[in-house]
Amino acid sequence: MPAGEIIDSEAMTITPRCSRIPDTRLAVAATDLLVASSTATLVNHCLRTYHFGLALAERDGLAPDLELLYIGAALHDLGFTQRYDGPAPFEEIGADAAHELLLAQGADTARADLVAEAIRLHVYAQTAQDPRPEVALLSLGAAVDVFGLRLDLIAPAFTRQIIEEHPRLGFTAAITAIVADQSARKPDSPLARLDRSGGARLLAAAPFAE
Numbered sequence: 332m333p334a335g336e337i338i339d340s341e342a343m344t345i346t347p348r349c350s351r352i353p354d355t356r357l358a359v360a361a362t363d364l365l366v367a368s369s370t371a372t373l374v375n376h377c378l379r380t381y382h383f384g385l386a387l388a389e390r391d392g393l394a395p396d397l398e399l400l401y402i403g404a405a406l407h408d409l410g411f412t413q414r415y416d417g418p419a420p421f422e423e424i425g426a427d428a429a430h431e432l433l434l435a436q437g438a439d440t441a442r443a444d445l446v447a448e449a450i451r452l453h454v455y456a457q458t459a460q461d462p463r464p465e466v467a468l469l470s471l472g473a474a475v476d477v478f479g480l481r482l483d484l485i486a487p488a489f490t491r492q493i494i495e496e497h498p499r500l501g502f503t504a505a506i507t508a509i510v511a512d513q514s515a516r517k518p519d520s521p522l523a524r525l526d527r528s529g530g531a532r533l534l535a536a537a538p539f540a541e
Contacts, residue, residue, distance in 0.1 A: 352381070353401045360436050361405040361429075368414045372505045375497040376476055380404040382493045384472025386485045388464060395464035399442060402429065403449040403469045411509050420520035421513060426451040454521045477506060479538040494539075501541050507534045 352358065365374055381404035388395055406429040410421025415428055426447040433443035449466040452458040458470040474480040482490065510530055514523035522530075 352378070353398045355398050357433060357436055357438055358398055358401050358405075360432060361402040364409075364428075364432055365405045368409060368412045370412075370505075372500040372502050373408055373411060375500060376502050376506070377405050377408060378497045379476045379493055379499075380407065380469070380472040382472070382497075383475040383485065383490075384468035386489055387471050387475070387481060388468055390484055393464040393468065395468055396442075399446055399449075399465045400468055402433070403446045403453075403465060404472060406432070406446070407450045407453055407469060407473065411513070418517070420454075420517060421522065422451050422454050454525070476502070477537065478533050479536070482538060499539060499541055503534055503537050503539065503541055507531060510534070 352362070365377055369377070381401050384395075384400060384404060385397075387393075388400075407425050408421070409415045409428045410417075410419075410424030415424050417424055429450055430443045430447040433446060434440070445463065445465060449463075449469045452461065452466060453470040453473055455470070459467055459474070461467040461470070471481065475482050475485065510522060510526050513520065514526040517523055
């Protein structure tokens with residue numbers, strides 16, 4: 332889809348920011364770790380999270396650091412993988428793994444800290460109001476893909492494009508099973524509290540064809 336093409340009545344513009352993944356050294360390292368550690372279903376969810384976050388950034392006039400937003404999106408669910416799963420809440424595991432990767436790759440500590448903070452906070456609803464766009468947009472992008480929140484604010488043609496490029500592969504059923512398992516094993520985690528407050532119902536109501 333050409334950059335700058337208007338695709339619906341809300342005049343949302345698709346730009347290069349919304350149509351490609353960063354190809355920096357750190358972003359490539361994050362992609363490699365994501366693909367090596369995750370199922371195809373989780374990989375595609377993480378990529379859709381990035382694109383949906385950017386779509387909302389375009390709509391709301393936000394200008395995130397694309398590299399940091401992408402790395403956060405790519406690595407935010409590492410705590411759900413067999414490679415990284417452990418007794419800690421999944422968001423803490425993912426934050427620590429991302430921080431370790433970035434420092435090992437020579438990233439500035441402040442940038443590694445921001446990515447880790449975004450991953451650690453993305454499970455909380457109030458994070459959508461965080462003044463740091465990389466933090467807010469990771470949470471918002473994930474909420475679009477998991478629950479369909481704010482999906483109506485994204486151009487339908489863009490949503491179709493992203494799902495065609497990164498199919499859902501039964502994501503709703505997969506994440507429902509993951510949440511149930513995590514909640515049973517980690518009953519004091521934020522995810523378990525969400526599950527007890529009706530998370531399964533919200534997941535089932537996600538407006539996506541699987």
